[in-house]
Amino acid sequence: MTDTSESGSRYLSLALSARSVMASLRPVANGAPVAPELDRSLHELLKELQWGTEGSYVNHLGTSGSIPSFEEVSTFVDITRQFGAQNLRMAFETLLGDGATREQDKSAWQLIEFFGAVESQALDQYASCLQARMG
Amino acid sequence: MDPVDAVRHDASSLYKFIDSVILPCALKTHFSYTSPSLEFFEFISKLGLATMRHVADLSRELDSSLFAANPVDFKLRAQELATLRYSWFDLHEYVKPAADAHTLESPVALVSAMTARLRNLAGFESARFAIVHTSDLNYFQLQSNYVRQLALKISMIVAGAPAFPVDLAIVGLPYSQSRAIFLNTLLAHEMGHFSFQKKDERRRFSGPLATIFGKYPVTGFSNPDVARCLGLVLRWLEEVYCDLFALRLAGPAFAYAFIELFALTRSRPSVEFSASHPADALRLREQTRLLQTSSDPWWPSMQITPNHYTDLLSETLTRGDSEFSYKNAAGGDVEQVALACFFEMLDEPRRALQDIFGEFDPEVRPFSDQCKAVMDYLSFGVVPSRLIIDEAAITPSETTLLNAAYGFYLNDMNSLLDRLSKVDRDCIQCRAYWAERIEMLIAKALEDVTTDGYTLKIPY
Numbered sequence A: 001m002t003d004t005s006e007s008g009s010r011y012l013s014l015a016l017s018a019r020s021v022m023a024s025l026r027p028v029a030n031g032a033p034v035a036p037e038l039d040r041s042l043h044e045l046l047k048e049l050q051w052g053t054e055g056s057y058v059n060h061l062g063t064s065g066s067i068p069s070f071e072e073v074s075t076f077v078d079i080t081r082q083f084g085a086q087n088l089r090m091a092f093e094t095l096l097g098d099g100a101t102r103e104q105d106k107s108a109w110q111l112i113e114f115f116g117a118v119e120s121q122a123l124d125q126y127a128s129c130l131q132a133r134m135g
Numbered sequence B: 001m002d003p004v005d006a007v008r009h010d011a012s013s014l015y016k017f018i019d020s021v022i023l024p025c026a027l028k029t030h031f032s033y034t035s036p037s038l039e040f041f042e043f044i045s046k047l048g049l050a051t052m053r054h055v056a057d058l059s060r061e062l063d064s065s066l067f068a069a070n071p072v073d074f075k076l077r078a079q080e081l082a083t084l085r086y087s088w089f090d091l092h093e094y095v096k097p098a099a100d101a102h103t104l105e106s107p108v109a110l111v112s113a114m115t116a117r118l119r120n121l122a123g124f125e126s127a128r129f130a131i132v133h134t135s136d137l138n139y140f141q142l143q144s145n146y147v148r149q150l151a152l153k154i155s156m157i158v159a160g161a162p163a164f165p166v167d168l169a170i171v172g173l174p175y176s177q178s179r180a181i182f183l184n185t186l187l188a189h190e191m192g193h194f195s196f197q198k199k200d201e202r203r204r205f206s207g208p209l210a211t212i213f214g215k216y217p218v219t220g221f222s223n224p225d226v227a228r229c230l231g232l233v234l235r236w237l238e239e240v241y242c243d244l245f246a247l248r249l250a251g252p253a254f255a256y257a258f259i260e261l262f263a264l265t266r267s268r269p270s271v272e273f274s275a276s277h278p279a280d281a282l283r284l285r286e287q288t289r290l291l292q293t294s295s296d297p298w299w300p301s302m303q304i305t306p307n308h309y310t311d312l313l314s315e316t317l318t319r320g321d322s323e324f325s326y327k328n329a330a331g332g333d334v335e336q337v338a339l340a341c342f343f344e345m346l347d348e349p350r351r352a353l354q355d356i357f358g359e360f361d362p363e364v365r366p367f368s369d370q371c372k373a374v375m376d377y378l379s380f381g382v383v384p385s386r387l388i389i390d391e392a393a394i395t396p397s398e399t400t401l402l403n404a405a406y407g408f409y410l411n412d413m414n415s416l417l418d419r420l421s422k423v424d425r426d427c428i429q430c431r432a433y434w435a436e437r438i439e440m441l442i443a444k445a446l447e448d449v450t451t452d453g454y455t456l457k458i459p460y
Helices: A003-029 A036-049 A055-064 A070-083 A083-097 A101-134 B004-027 B035-061 B063-068 B071-078 B082-100 B110-119 B146-157 B183-198 B201-214 B223-250 B251-263 B278-295 B310-314 B331-347 B346-358 B366-380 B399-409 B411-418 B428-450
Strands: B130-136 B169-175 B387-388 B391-396
Touching: A003 A070, A003 A101, A003 B082, A003 B146, A036 A083, A036 B110, A036 B183, A036 B310, A055 B201, A055 B223, A055 B366, A070 B223, A083 A101, A101 B082, B004 B063, B004 B071, B004 B082, B004 B169, B035 B082, B035 B130, B035 B169, B063 B071, B071 B082, B071 B399, B071 B428, B082 B130, B082 B146, B082 B169, B082 B223, B110 B183, B110 B399, B110 B428, B130 B183, B130 B331, B146 B169, B169 B183, B183 B201, B183 B251, B183 B387, B201 B331, B201 B346, B223 B251, B223 B278, B223 B331, B223 B346, B223 B399, B251 B278, B251 B310, B251 B399, B278 B310, B310 B411, B366 B399, B366 B428, B391 B428, B399 B411, B399 B428, B411 B428
Parallel strands: B130 B169
Antiparallel strands: B387 B391
16 A cells, blocks of 8 residues: 555544544533533544644644544645534534534534534545555 | 436445445455455445445435525534545555455464564553555555554444444555565564554644643744644654554564665665655664663674674764754754654653553564574574574564574675575575565464464464
8 A cells, every 4th residue: 555545544533533523522512411422522622723834733633642634634634624613613612612502513513514524525535545546 | 417416426436336335345355365355345345334334324314305404504513524535545555455455365373463463462462463554655645544444434424333342453565565464574563553553643743742832932933834734743743653563563674674675785875854754764763772772672682693784783883963864955943843843752752652561572582593593594594493403492472583584685685595505695586486485484483483383373
């Protein structure tokens, strides 16, 4: 397998992760409370959104103990730009806060759309890698 | 087309596709398989059936009322069909190759021997390996851990999906080398990838790496640049870790196989790093460092059979860090910083492996004592499973057998050829024929020392 193949694998892995988060958010969008595991994942993602670039981001990576792949980071950066970092931050905070249920539902839908876009872009990238592999 | 009907079509197409992918796992053939391979087939079958049920359920949920109520949600949910299809594209690459790697087309004795050695290490007591074939001749391009990661992620979205069997790993070898012994020593590198994941070494390396990276003035780096830079370093470190793991597991035979695969005695080992691997010259240098400078080094024993491979290993030590570069000439700051961080982290893999294998290698002394005897046996065409040394009967270890045989193959084939009538030293066909016979003798010896009479100790 080639570098393209490995990159494709990482994009597919990202698409599956995004799909998994969407599946966890769906009950929340229909009024259920945020499950503890989803709560942890969303807090982690909110932290990622709060880091700017350079020093603070690197410090965060050092303390988190895991370094995300380029494929993951670049896709999140692209989609965050499309949705607006401020909008996303608000959606995350509303969902994780004690706000009104209706607002939480709305935020959950917004995040489902966000992760749907992440999945979609990751699938596109995977398909490009696949085509490159096939020549 | 009606969107609901379109989804039904796509769902049934995916259903049919998965059904055909898992078919080789269900077919009863006259071939026999090792138990890890059978376990892998069973897992794939169950995962396939669970995914097919999931696809059918999803298709039922994506009905006209959902489309009317929320077309955006309908579209987002239907996108899952693509994610699952691509996931099964990737799994597809492993199923038939695993079915092809039945026991007649696999180096079962070698894998069994290396597994036996691995299982003596704390934390690896139940490690086992299913073998897959590949058309790629380069062992180092396989993604050994990928199947497990992919299966794990699929199970997070497919209800009723089975968990990937704990401590089952997949190792791949070129189909043409299915019965070889010497080159397949490279499988020990694949076992290293399993260890890297099992021991969560990526996490271990991440903290110190972020600290080292933080010292570099990289004000122009975006977050994706940072991820790319650190990702390069981690991938290179993992490869060095796997090389050194293989040396600790299999001994210098791994370094010999590495040189043989890439014909490095006849072509200058590359000093250029790629996105996935460090330069060959660097990899050889690090292997030589371990062989020469560990607490109980192999190097003095390797001089029992000095050869042009050991000469090459020695030469690599003269290479300084500054001689290495990234292969893409246009590589910018990201690659430069990655290389600098990598060299600062280069002792970490060795330290991590010391935690697994311990400081001393218990295989060095027996090899040193028994190597000559194994070579003598081979020079007479005798299977060296049981040695008589100073009137005592000794059963050599798997590592001694493998390394002594590789040394014989590299350095002492003439002693065998000279005993044979009508065989000249310069007859390449004869040499190749008898080299293959040496591999068969050593495969038999490995089988003898890892099996208990007729029953395999390791469930293979």
